[in-house]
Amino acid sequence: MIIQKPAVAGTVxxxxxxxxxxxxxxxxxxxxxxxxxxxxxRQIKETVMETLKRLGVDxxxxxxxxxxxxxxxxxxxxxxxxxxxxxxxxxxIPWGGAVS
Amino acid sequence: xxxxxKPERFxxxxxxxxxxxxxxxxxxxxxxxxxxxxxxxxxxAVAENQKDAARFSLYHAxxxxxxxxxxxxxxxxxxxxxxxxxxIRVCVAGGADGIRIAKCESAQDVxxxxxxxxxxxxxxxxxxxxxxxxxALESPKGILNAYEICSASDRMFGVAISGGDFRKCxxxxxxxxxxxxxxxxxxxxxxxxxxxxQCFDTVFTNLDDMAGYEAEVRQNKAMGFDGKSxxxxxxxRLVHEIFxxxxxxxxQAEKIVRAYREQSAAGVGVFTVDGKMIDIAFIPGAExxxxxxxxxxxxxxxxx
Numbered sequence: 428m429i430i431q432k433p434a435v436a437g438t439v440x441x442x443x444x445x446x447x448x449x450x451x452x453x454x455x456x457x458x459x460x461x462x463x464x465x466x467x468x469r470q471i472k473e474t475v476m477e478t479l480k481r482l483g484v485d486x487x488x489x490x491x492x493x494x495x496x497x498x499x500x501x502x503x504x505x506x507x508x509x510x511x512x513x514x515x516x517x518x519x520i521p522w523g524g525a526v527s
Numbered sequence: 528x529x530x531x532x533k534p535e536r537f538x539x540x541x542x543x544x545x546x547x548x549x550x551x552x553x554x555x556x557x558x559x560x561x562x563x564x565x566x567x568x569x570x571x572a573v574a575e576n577q578k579d580a581a582r583f584s585l586y587h588a589x590x591x592x593x594x595x596x597x598x599x600x601x602x603x604x605x606x607x608x609x610x611x612x613x614x615i616r617v618c619v620a621g622g623a624d625g626i627r628i629a630k631c632e633s634a635q636d637v638x639x640x641x642x643x644x645x646x647x648x649x650x651x652x653x654x655x656x657x658x659x660x661x662x663a664l665e666s667p668k669g670i671l672n673a674y675e676i677c678s679a680s681d682r683m684f685g686v687a688i689s690g691g692d693f694r695k696c697x698x699x700x701x702x703x704x705x706x707x708x709x710x711x712x713x714x715x716x717x718x719x720x721x722x723x724x725q726c727f728d729t730v731f732t733n734l735d736d737m738a739g740y741e742a743e744v745r746q747n748k749a750m751g752f753d754g755k756s757x758x759x760x761x762x763x764r765l766v767h768e769i770f771x772x773x774x775x776x777x778x779q780a781e782k783i784v785r786a787y788r789e790q791s792a793a794g795v796g797v798f799t800v801d802g803k804m805i806d807i808a809f810i811p812g813a814e815x816x817x818x819x820x821x822x823x824x825x826x827x828x829x830x831x
Binding site for chain 1: 550551552555578579580582583584586587588590591592609612613616617620621651
């Protein structure tokens with residue numbers, strides 16, 4: 428998927444994450460702040476990179492403010508932000524395909 | 528990936544708690560409360576501009592979190608919104624046990640949802656007929672059509688009345704004795720029993736009024752409801768206590784079933800147990816008491 432415009436998903440409530448994406452410059456630029464950075468920083472980055480790969484996103488500026496989200500929540504927020512940036516978040520989502 | 532067992536159409540559903548599918552903090556550990564069913568909500572608890580986000584969140588929760596024996600139902604948006612079709616796709620793809628149809632008013636509404644569920648089961652390779660349905664009756668029209676709604680599909684396991692919207696339509700307010708909803712509750716229960724499905728009462732929204740809550744739950748049981756919709760974990764225990772058969776009721780039921788089997792084998796149709804007349808009409812009730820007692824963990828016999 429190609430990031431077409433800035434988009435946001437999630438919140439900064441406990442157990443959630445706020446994910447913002449905007450069009451990139453040919454690569455993935457990830458900035459992460461997390462309340463559990465020392466314990467889970469690496470795992471969060473891995474989950475985000477895997478999710479982007481599954482969605483076929485290879486050019487994006489992505490900013491994540493994590494408040495202790497589980498992996499399943501992180502995935503959901505990243506996917507929602509990416510689909511919103513393409514105006515494609517409302518219907519015909521590939522459940523079980525690129526979203527899995 | 529957590530493969531959920533095939534949903535049972537008829538199981539113990541004393542308590543059904545609403546949780547916004549958009550709130551990760553709520554849905555990640557909802558199974559710890561010991562509630563019978565969780566109702567993950569895509570409808571009123573989710574703001575209009577977060578419907579998409581809630582679906583992503585719901586999908587991964589269904590696929591990742593082990594809810595164990597807790598049933599997972601999803602409340603989808605009404606058929607008059609642009610959301611319900613995608614709601615159904617995500618429920619089926621995620622493997623939800625059942626779908627609650629909001630603002631259901633006719634058998635046609637059930638059939639419309641059923642057709643979309645069938646299509647989604649095909650699309651996502653889910654066993655045909657796996658996804659159960661229930662309907663929320665929220666208007667006088669829904670209540671008046673309760674029987675046709677209850678019997679509209681083999682997937683239907685029950686109906687629930689939704690007090691907020693219903694009282695709005697009727698221009699009434701909650702009363703301590705429930706007189707405002709007496710006819711609607713009664714009509715819905717009768718329709719559910721006639722169609723052979725379960726019935727669930729509406730939520731009690733004043734969390735500080737535990738006495739009022741208890742009175743309502745007792746009335747629910749007396750009227751014959753199978754369970755109640757809840758909004759807070761602190762409401763769970765009371766329903767389980769009140770809906771459980773008492774020790775005396777269990778002993779009596781056991782006695783009745785035993786006596787009936789002995790007497791009918793000896794060719795006797797009507798007899799007395801502890802001074803009370805018993806005939807075949809009492810047997811289903813006694814058997815149901817024993818099944819409920821077993822489901823509540825209060826009885827370990829094998830009579831039923």
